[in-house]
Amino acid sequence: xxxxxxxxxxxxxADRLRRRRGPQKSRPTPTRFRPVIERLEDRTLLATLTVTGxxxxxxxxxxxxxxxxxxxxxxxxxxxxxxxxLEAYGTDTINFNIPGAGVHxxxxxxxxxxxxxxxxxxxxxxxxxxxGASANTNSVESMLGVNTVLRIELDGTSAGEFGDGLRASGxxxxxxxxxxxxxxxxxxxxxxxxNSNVVEG
Numbered sequence: 001x002x003x004x005x006x007x008x009x010x011x012x013x014a015d016r017l018r019r020r021r022g023p024q025k026s027r028p029t030p031t032r033f034r035p036v037i038e039r040l041e042d043r044t045l046l047a048t049l050t051v052t053g054x055x056x057x058x059x060x061x062x063x064x065x066x067x068x069x070x071x072x073x074x075x076x077x078x079x080x081x082x083x084x085x086l087e088a089y090g091t092d093t094i095n096f097n098i099p100g101a102g103v104h105x106x107x108x109x110x111x112x113x114x115x116x117x118x119x120x121x122x123x124x125x126x127x128x129x130x131x132g133a134s135a136n137t138n139s140v141e142s143m144l145g146v147n148t149v150l151r152i153e154l155d156g157t158s159a160g161e162f163g164d165g166l167r168a169s170g171x172x173x174x175x176x177x178x179x180x181x182x183x184x185x186x187x188x189x190x191x192x193x194x195n196s197n198v199v200e201g
Contacts (some may be wrong), residue, residue, distance in 0.1 A: 047085040047092040049073060054104045056111050066106055066154075067116055069094045073123045091122040091172065095129035096152050103179070104130065105153040108163070115156075115163035115183075118191070120170045127152040127177025135177065136201065148201060156183030164189040168197055176200035 049072055053063030058071065060080050072079045076089035098104045108116055128135050133151040138144040154165050165180040169191040176199070180187035190197050 046090040047073070047087045048095060049083060049085060049092060050095045050097050052097055052099075054098055054106050056106060056108055056113060058113075066094070067113065070117050070119060070123070074117060074120045076121065089121075091124070093124045093126065095126055096133075098130060098152075101132065103151055103153050105155050107155045107158055108165070108183075109156070109158035109160055115159045116154075116166060119166065119168040119173055122170055122172040123168075124174045125166070125176070125178070126174075129177075133177055146201070150177060150179050152177065153179040153181070154183075154187075155181065156187075159183055167191055169193070172196045174198040174200070
């Protein structure tokens, strides 16, 4: 059958062919992928300074004293090569890990430096991090008293006539788990404009 004879046949049977094939399905229009960018919360790790010695010096001797830790937190920078923290300074945490069992006494001022530096930045000083120390777990209703175990003591015998144990002026600091005694003025002083501080047993 030549092309001249096919053309009339297709013209006559076009409707029949369309009915036989059924309706043609349209292709779905592809949707565009639009990525959404969300702001993530800040997950910056703040500095943790660990006191490893009971001395009261600022010197490179392989140990970190409480005086060195407070000075580093105040300056937002490691005070010397003994203080090493990989995190960013901000609201810092001062922990304790002094070797040996029992109570570790820090004789503040025994090296002639006087009282500890005033805390001018937000900081958490946590005596309960010293191995062997633990916070009270007895409720008031139990009538069992407290079972607190304290392992870090600040002794102010040599801190000077006007020495405080810890003095905070930066605000938003927490001090807990310490024995503080023999200071001539205050064990803990929250100096103006300090606010939002927490002192725990």
